[in-house]
Amino acid sequence: MVAFSSAFISAAVAALYVSGAASAPTPSTNGPAAVVARAPGVTHTVVAGLGGLHFDPENVVANIGDVVEYHYLPMNHSVAQSSFAKPCVPINNNAFFSGFMPTPSGQNPNVFTITVNDTQPIWFYCSQTKGSHCQNGMAGVINQNFNSPNTLSAYKAAAALTGTSISPPRIGGGVVGPNPNPLGGF
Ligand SMILES: [Cu+2]
Numbered sequence: 001m002v003a004f005s006s007a008f009i010s011a012a013v014a015a016l017y018v019s020g021a022a023s024a025p026t027p028s029t030n031g032p033a034a035v036v037a038r039a040p041g042v043t044h045t046v047v048a049g050l051g052g053l054h055f056d057p058e059n060v061v062a063n064i065g066d067v068v069e070y071h072y073l074p075m076n077h078s079v080a081q082s083s084f085a086k087p088c089v090p091i092n093n094n095a096f097f098s099g100f101m102p103t104p105s106g107q108n109p110n111v112f113t114i115t116v117n118d119t120q121p122i123w124f125y126c127s128q129t130k131g132s133h134c135q136n137g138m139a140g141v142i143n144q145n146f147n148s149p150n151t152l153s154a155y156k157a158a159a160a161l162t163g164t165s166i167s168p169p170r171i172g173g174g175v176v177g178p179n180p181n182p183l184g185g186f
Helices: 002-023 032-036 152-160
Strands: 043-048 067-072 080-082 110-115 122-125 139-142 175-178
Touching (some): 139 152
């Protein structure tokens, strides 16, 4: 009888959760529905090429679940992921990479979006070798650890000493999609 009672209680609790989640129009603060109803991530816009060989902003603070949306101005930029220790080269074969975004004027009709999945720093750079964009400061970070010597300025200083940039082997690690506001100015 003990097993039956336990199973009965479990079923009753499960039914309660299901009914609570299905009928609650507003997020609960103390039940499973609060987890189900987690707010969608914030979108952080980063503009490649704003102010020259520069990402703007270049130091992004984002929460888990947030999206970083890269926009592209002239001439022909990309965004790729590196490690802190080795700027201007892919962090590994799965480094995110937008591909190159040739943009004669205005904004590129496409954007590249990545989702932030953890709180570790994410280092990124433009892999355009013509004009040595990464070496000239076109680099940035998401969630720099401000208590660490691994700062964006240190990353850029190391980037300036690299001979050239390498692009990741393939586009991926994010989504290339239509620019939601291609005529918006920056
Ligand atoms: Cu560039």
